[in-house]
Amino acid sequence: MSKTDWATLSNNFVYSSMGIIFIAFISFAFQTAWSFRVEPLAHETLKTKSMKYTKAGRIGIALAILGFIFLSAGVVARGVSAGRVPWGNMYEFSITGALAFLFAYLVTLRKYKVQWLGLIVTLAVLLTLGTAVTLLYVPTAPLAPALKSTWLVIHVCAAIISGGVFLLANCVAAAYLIMDRYEDEDGNENRPNWAKQLPTLAELDQLSYRLVALVFPLWTFAVIAGAIWAEAAWGRYWGWDPKETWAFITWVAYAAYLHARVTAGWKGKRAAWLCLFAGSTFLFNYVYVNIWGAGRHTYSGL
Amino acid sequence: MSYEIKTPELGTIGLLRWLWRQLTSMRTALILLLLLGVASIPGSIIPQRNQDPTQVQQYFVNNPTLAKVFDKFSLFNLYSSTWFSAIYLLLFISLIGCVLPRTWEHFKNIRALPPLTPKNLIRLEEFRTFESRKSADEILVIARAHFSKRRYRIRDCDASVAVEKGFIRESGNLLFHLSLIGVLIGVSAGVLGGMRGSAIVNEGESFTNVATSYDSLSAGRLFKLSEFPPVTLKVLKFTAIYDPLTNAPLDYSLILDVTESGKLDSRRVEVKVNKPLTFGSTRIYLQANGFSPKVTVRDNAGKIVLSGAIPFLPQDGNLTSIGAIKVPDLTPTQLGIVGSFLPTAERDKIRGGFSSYPEALNPRLLMAAWLGDLGLDTGVPQSVYRINTAKMERVGLQSLAPGQVWELPGDIGSITFDGVTKWVNLQIVRDPGKPFALLGAVFALMGLLISLFARRRRIWIRTVLGENTSSSGVIVEIAGLSRSPGLAEEIDALVKVLKEKRGDDE
Numbered sequence: 001m002s003k004t005d006w007a008t009l010s011n012n013f014v015y016s017s018m019g020i021i022f023i024a025f026i027s028f029a030f031q032t033a034w035s036f037r038v039e040p041l042a043h044e045t046l047k048t049k050s051m052k053y054t055k056a057g058r059i060g061i062a063l064a065i066l067g068f069i070f071l072s073a074g075v076v077a078r079g080v081s082a083g084r085v086p087w088g089n090m091y092e093f094s095i096t097g098a099l100a101f102l103f104a105y106l107v108t109l110r111k112y113k114v115q116w117l118g119l120i121v122t123l124a125v126l127l128t129l130g131t132a133v134t135l136l137y138v139p140t141a142p143l144a145p146a147l148k149s150t151w152l153v154i155h156v157c158a159a160i161i162s163g164g165v166f167l168l169a170n171c172v173a174a175a176y177l178i179m180d181r182y183e184d185e186d187g188n189e190n191r192p193n194w195a196k197q198l199p200t201l202a203e204l205d206q207l208s209y210r211l212v213a214l215v216f217p218l219w220t221f222a223v224i225a226g227a228i229w230a231e232a233a234w235g236r237y238w239g240w241d242p243k244e245t246w247a248f249i250t251w252v253a254y255a256a257y258l259h260a261r262v263t264a265g266w267k268g269k270r271a272a273w274l275c276l277f278a279g280s281t282f283l284f285n286y287v288y289v290n291i292w293g294a295g296r297h298t299y300s301g302l
Numbered sequence: 303m304s305y306e307i308k309t310p311e312l313g314t315i316g317l318l319r320w321l322w323r324q325l326t327s328m329r330t331a332l333i334l335l336l337l338l339g340v341a342s343i344p345g346s347i348i349p350q351r352n353q354d355p356t357q358v359q360q361y362f363v364n365n366p367t368l369a370k371v372f373d374k375f376s377l378f379n380l381y382s383s384t385w386f387s388a389i390y391l392l393l394f395i396s397l398i399g400c401v402l403p404r405t406w407e408h409f410k411n412i413r414a415l416p417p418l419t420p421k422n423l424i425r426l427e428e429f430r431t432f433e434s435r436k437s438a439d440e441i442l443v444i445a446r447a448h449f450s451k452r453r454y455r456i457r458d459c460d461a462s463v464a465v466e467k468g469f470i471r472e473s474g475n476l477l478f479h480l481s482l483i484g485v486l487i488g489v490s491a492g493v494l495g496g497m498r499g500s501a502i503v504n505e506g507e508s509f510t511n512v513a514t515s516y517d518s519l520s521a522g523r524l525f526k527l528s529e530f531p532p533v534t535l536k537v538l539k540f541t542a543i544y545d546p547l548t549n550a551p552l553d554y555s556l557i558l559d560v561t562e563s564g565k566l567d568s569r570r571v572e573v574k575v576n577k578p579l580t581f582g583s584t585r586i587y588l589q590a591n592g593f594s595p596k597v598t599v600r601d602n603a604g605k606i607v608l609s610g611a612i613p614f615l616p617q618d619g620n621l622t623s624i625g626a627i628k629v630p631d632l633t634p635t636q637l638g639i640v641g642s643f644l645p646t647a648e649r650d651k652i653r654g655g656f657s658s659y660p661e662a663l664n665p666r667l668l669m670a671a672w673l674g675d676l677g678l679d680t681g682v683p684q685s686v687y688r689i690n691t692a693k694m695e696r697v698g699l700q701s702l703a704p705g706q707v708w709e710l711p712g713d714i715g716s717i718t719f720d721g722v723t724k725w726v727n728l729q730i731v732r733d734p735g736k737p738f739a740l741l742g743a744v745f746a747l748m749g750l751l752i753s754l755f756a757r758r759r760r761i762w763i764r765t766v767l768g769e770n771t772s773s774s775g776v777i778v779e780i781a782g783l784s785r786s787p788g789l790a791e792e793i794d795a796l797v798k799v800l801k802e803k804r805g806d807d808e
């Protein structure tokens with residue numbers, strides 16, 4: 001197969017995965033919609049498998065896994081067509097980032113009951129992939145000289161995985177803030193039907209903390225690896241380039257979040273807001289600095 | 303006032319103490335940390351002098367009033383400004399004041415035993431109780447063996463055992479914070495004892511490491527150029543390879559002959575973008591490249607007044623470059639050539655002349671000749687790529703291919719375009735703090751991993767003689783405390799072990 005064949009194959013895989021994830025999204029939407037109609041009395045039987053919406057949720061997850069497989073194939077084929085790791089421009093960062101995000105969700109699903117997050121996760125993946133194929137798409141091209149380094153693999157891989165998990169933690173924190181509205185002063189949760197199957201507030205709070213605590217070291221590593229690479233490529237390990245500055249801000253924000261959780265005992269609402277804030281600094285770095293920012297990180301290929 | 307005068311010493315010391323306690327509190331550190339993050343934002347939006355000085359100048363032209371305000375608050379050199387430094391220095395003082403006492407405390411506790419068993423286990427987490435046929439001693443012996451296998455610290459109390467694990471969590475935490483101080487020391491050592499300079503060198507020419515051969519040089523307060531062994535670098539060949547489809551650069555390679563001082567023979571090395579040349583804590587990087595048109599200027603008598611390769615500054619991906627040829631030694635008046643160089647010249651209706659490829663396949667030198675006063679004696683530093691034409695007059699335009707000659711209008715002389723060569727920008731950087739910063743970062747990461755993943759927990763096991771138990775058995779009570787997950791599993795495992803063997807009932 002020639003390089004262009006591989007590139008076409010990659011595009012086909014990416015488009016197919018979008019189709020599959022779209023159907024997954026629809027299934028999750030049905031799951032949520034049907035659960036609105038469950039009679040309050042029936043809520044005891046929510047867990048029975050025969051319920052329509054439980055089925056819809058299961059179909060959604062099965063499709064999300066299938067979509068994940070297709071998207072992985074798309075990313076790999078893209079790498080083969082370029083003859084390098086598929087992280088050379090913003091289109092490639094976006095499809096790999098969507099993959100990492102979906103992966104983080106599927107892994108979390110094994111340990112926590114987060115099926116209900118499927119709706120948000122598939123939507124976010126679709127938006128990312130949609131932007132990637134319409135606005136960011138560029139044909140495969142070789143790497144710029146500064147990117148020819150083992151550090152590309154190490155630094156960018158660590159950054160993308162961290163990004164996927166940060167995004168998931170943001171989804172959980174957002175869910176916390178939404179569910180928090182249904183809690184009364186005595187701590188009873190008077191949730192509407194569709195939200196009854198969701199984890200308790202305490203569980204959501206714990207989950208977003210665990211996700212952040214898990215990847216914060218990886219993010220630290222990504223920044224250190226970036227600094228080592230910058231030293232080799234640009235002659236300084238830290239230069240307050242806009243991308244570096246925002247990486248630092250994200251790091252500080254999550255460090256503050258961990259501090260607030262662990263030493264100041266912040267929980268619940270305030271912690272969730274801080275988590276959302278820290279996550280948005282990461283997104284800002286990806287969107288703003290890549291597209292409008294100046295500086296040396298101009299590899300977005302736009 | 304009078305109160306202060308009466309007890310000045312107590313007051314000052316008390317105040318200082320209070321200030322110190324405030325500064326070293328967790329809350330202050332947290333606020334300073336967030337402040338540092340927020341304070342670094344403007345620098346990613348407002349151009350910075352050390353990164354892009356021309357854009358800063360442009361800012362002054364476009365928004366003069368705003369620029370003046372920004373400049374007042376050092377927003378164009380934010381990261382080296384006093385107020386930014388003040389934030390991080392305070393943060394690190396706060397960190398030191400917070401961490402050093404804790405480290406000392408932790409060190410003293412290195413052999414400390416877990417706390418005594420609390421009276422009321424029922425109030426703690428994961429309380430379990432069951433009746434056992436084993437004797438109290440048996441229970442405690444089994445529990446002790448179980449936990450010593452799992453490397454807990456064990457304390458025997460009255461009819462109970464207290465165990466504790468995860469001391470290393472605090473060690474990791476302290477390591478992390480102390481290492482951050484190490485990073486700061488490394489960074490400061492680099493700033494104070496380091497230097498950074500750059501020089502543009504044409505292919506075939508040499509660079510010798512003395513202060514006058516740098517185009518720009520900035521050094522820390524503690525840096526002495528004399529410590530820096532002189533070397534001579536001869537630029538033998540620079541090769542750039544481009545992708546013929548996209549014109550994007552694929553690879554840059556620079557071949558240098560390096561002669562160290564006191565040595566006669568040189569060695570040949572290759573420098574690439576990710577592969578700098580290293581001498582101790584000094585490294586030499588390949589930073590940028592471009593074309594230098596070679597020209598010869600003759601006066602009307604045919605005498606050569608200027609000859610050489612003149613570096614032009616690339617403007618786009620196809621290396622359309624601009625530059626200036628300044629000829630002060632021509633009579634009757636000075637000559638300035640505003641030039642633009644097209645490596646692969648093409649022409650169309652819309653753009654006029656442009657370059658379609660970054661290699662010199664069809665080179666053209668476009669020139670505008672200006673006569674008058676170049677303004678070189680005013681003392682104001684000038685860009686080597688531009689000419690201040692305020693006091694000059696344009697006398698002609700010409701485009702030359704290599705080998706062609708332009709007889710300048712007014713019979714003042716001629717200019718020959720002899721050909722083209724390449725230049726590279728060498729960046730010479732010395733940073734003695736680098737290894738310390740790296741070491742600090744690596745230790746910080748290790749500390750972080752330990753402090754986030756080591757699990758800290760305390761568990762207590764007590765045996766109580768049952769009031770109504772007719773048998774020789776006891777009631778076992780177990781409870782624990784933990785900030786990390788997994789306590790329930792740990793206690794379940796213990797219960798299982800205690801219930802095992804000799805068929806105990808519930």
Ligand code: HEM
Pocket residue numbers: 087093146147155156159160223225226227228229230231233234237238239243244245246247248282285286287290297299300
């Ligand atoms: C102090 C050093 C560095 C820091 C703190 C840093 C920070 C970051 C961060 C936070 C990201 C990921 C998030 C995002 O995409 O928005 C990133 C991505 C990336 N970095 Fe760096 N970086 C550093 C040095 C370097 C160097 C030296 C290179 C290469 C020459 C490099 C190349 C890239 C590339 C290619 C990406 C991929 C995605 C993108 O641009 O968005 N980085 N860096």
